[in-house]
Amino acid sequence: MQKLTARVQAANSLLCVGLDPTGDDATVARRLREVIAQAAPYAAAFKPNLAFFLSRENGVALLQQTVREIPTDIPVILDGKFGDIANTAEQYARFAYDVVGADGVTVNPYMGDDTIRPFARPGKLVFSLAKTSNKPQHGLQDAAMTRGGSISDWAARLAKLMDEEITDSTVGLVVGATEPATVAKLRAACPEQWFLVPGIGVQGGDLSATLRAGLRKDGSGLLINSSRGIWQAADAGAAARELQEQINEFRAVTSPTHA
Ligand SMILES: O=c1ccn([C@@H]2O[C@H](COP(=O)(O)O)[C@@H](O)[C@H]2O)c(=O)[nH]1
Numbered sequence: 547m548q549k550l551t552a553r554v555q556a557a558n559s560l561l562c563v564g565l566d567p568t569g570d571d572a573t574v575a576r577r578l579r580e581v582i583a584q585a586a587p588y589a590a591a592f593k594p595n596l597a598f599f600l601s602r603e604n605g606v607a608l609l610q611q612t613v614r615e616i617p618t619d620i621p622v623i624l625d626g627k628f629g630d631i632a633n634t635a636e637q638y639a640r641f642a643y644d645v646v647g648a649d650g651v652t653v654n655p656y657m658g659d660d661t662i663r664p665f666a667r668p669g670k671l672v673f674s675l676a677k678t679s680n681k682p683q684h685g686l687q688d689a690a691m692t693r694g695g696s697i698s699d700w701a702a703r704l705a706k707l708m709d710e711e712i713t714d715s716t717v718g719l720v721v722g723a724t725e726p727a728t729v730a731k732l733r734a735a736c737p738e739q740w741f742l743v744p745g746i747g748v749q750g751g752d753l754s755a756t757l758r759a760g761l762r763k764d765g766s767g768l769l770i771n772s773s774r775g776i777w778q779a780a781d782a783g784a785a786a787r788e789l790q791e792q793i794n795e796f797r798a799v800t801s802p803t804h805a
Pocket of ligand 1: 564566595625677678679680720721722744745746747748749771772773774775
């Protein structure tokens with residue numbers, strides 16, 4: 547948490563640079579180095595997606611190398627969407643933190659609080675899926691529940707409870723930018739928590755509506771992710787800078803005291 551807030555301030559950035567590497571092995575190795583070097587000055591965090599590494603024969607080694615190349619003052623969130631019972635989750639936590647060296651993870655809270663607890667190590671960032679950015683034809687998250695509210699409301703409530711209970715690490719939420727009204731609803735329910743927000747760019751999320759809905763009163767509290775938008779850009783640094791500036795222009799107008 548301290549590392550994240552220090553980086554957000556030092557880089558004046560809420561940009562999370564997603565690393566979803568595609569291409570042949572030589573291209574991927576070169577492009578990862580390039581994207582990290584070019585985008586780092588504008589990044590509040592990097593988010594490698596585990597699937598894009600595990601799908602390669604040397605995936606774990608590549609992921610470890612990637613994390614080593616990220617400057618040590620920039621938090622790394624391993625997007626693994628981990629979600630299993632406690633003793634299994636403990637193994638995933640050892641993988642993410644001890645093998646890979648990540649500062650945080652994404653978790654799928656569908657199985658309840660024991661999927662989250664093993665990841666809540668001191669100083670670590672845990673982002674629990676609440677409202678995801680994809681639009682499945684048959685989604686679960688808005689299904690009405692007998693006690694009222696949708697599954698995403700309950701997922702947000704669980705993440706808030708965990709964040710309140712676990713004081714030496716941070717439990718935030720994953721909330722997609724593709725539905726700003728839900729971002730606003732979950733921000734009202736969780737006024738202080740960090741939201742990791744994918745869905746900008748290729749997925750069509752609305753940046754300014756998301757910032758309006760999700761920024762905390764202090765002009766912070768969101769990590770806006772872009773993966774393909776930066777990976778596929780001719781100039782990854784320029785793409786990262788442009789998005790960082792768009793975010794900051796909005797913050798300057800709505801929360802002039804954020805800096
Ligand atoms: O709700 C979610 C949760 C995670 N993701 C992940 O974020 C990136 C988005 O990539 P883009 O190329 O910027 O669309 C990717 O790793 C997803 O697995 C998400 O999109 N939505």
